[in-house]
Amino acid sequence: MSHTMGGNSFPEMIMRKRDGGQLSAEDIHTFVGGVKSRTIQDSQIGAMLMAIWQKSMDNKETMMLTKEMMTSGEVLHWPEEWTGLVVDKHSTGGVGDKVSIPLAPALAACGCKVPMISGRGLAHTGGTLDKLESIPGFNIHLSTERVKQILQDVGCFIVGQTETLVPADRVLYAHRDITATVDSVPLITASIMSKKAAEGLNALVLDVKFGKAALYKDMDSARTLAQSMVAVGNSLGIKTGAVLSRMDAPIGRCVGNSLEIYEALECLKGRGPDDLNNLITSLGGYLLQMCGRAATLEAGQKAISEVLMNGKALQHFQEMLQAQGVTADISRSLCSEKAEYFNHLRRAKHQTELKAPDDGTVLDIDGMTIAVVLHKLGAGRTKPGEPINHSVGAELLVDLGQQVKKGQSWIRIHHDCATLSSHQHADLQEALVIGSGEGFQNNARVVEFIQPI
Structure with missing residues (x-):
């Protein structure tokens, strides 16, 4: 050799x-x-x-590594008339992060084309593909011909990485995992941006998380990664911007695959929790501004908000479900106004509610702690390819900043094992921080916008 x-x-x-x-x-x-x-x-x-x-690597080396990885396989090309409209978003992962699921159809409803190639969950972060697979029949493995047809007809798809797309990344990613080199800025940049560039995008928004339940705990490290990815994206000819967003408490009220689909559908019906809506409209609005579909960030946010409220995003989601293998009956039922979600999504055998230990204001809910317990209960995987239990999850019954009374239920855990262990019980109770309301920070997720260069 x-x-x-x-x-x-x-x-x-x-x-x-x-x-x-x-x-x-x-x-x-x-x-x-x-x-x-x-x-x-x-x-x-x-x-x-x-x-x-x-x-490390300088910008030039990172750029060259990204380009070589991108061209190690197939690069998608789209019809001329879509120029400027092909967009996507990428998140660095978090707890309860179901943003892609309502965002892709919302962008499609605003006239964009969204070829979203997503990943599976590993360690404490959930994967968009695992969430979607909790819907019976949803198929993430589609041919290039089929995805082009879906993008033409529906305007969005969410699929897994194909064998032919960025094959070098699959090898390097597997090695990074076992050699303790996952958190290198040039390697993360090249891995993410090579896959996005191979999608043939015109514009990309990156949601770079920081906080207790994120890869980067502090804002400065998250900003360094965001700036690296924005620089590489723009030099590859993709208009790329980023937001820095907090990742301490879970996003929305649900964590776990089936439960996050339920919450994503509620969001598509205009009934989503505020922090989730805030992230979707911020990211979507920014993309619409970058690709010229909206004159300002505010106009873009308003457009995304409107399609979530008026059912247009939901209509695109229903069409995407059917295009990706879900029967018309199930997709219609899930998207109906008064859907009985758990007629189709799997529900765990047991639900356990935990009580607030004191009166006071909810100051924090540690998403990382909740994710680790759910992972052990079967919601996540330790190595690629392991099966997961789609029904395991948690529902938050209180919001940050809310007044609670001692003995009030604050979280509902969905589990298939008979009971939670005393250890799991104690860990979960520690995730809830109650105190006097003074100095409570509002829970705005998006902290900073990083502009295209």
């Missing part, structure tokens, strides 16, 4: 990066080629990832 391609040996390149040097365009081309063709050994991939993690 050859160690060289185009005259550059893999050990030399690893050494150069390890010693803080820059990789040339040829080096990066050779490395990604070696990853894709499997001519580079696993140990060498791991060594290069660790060298990048330790010494």
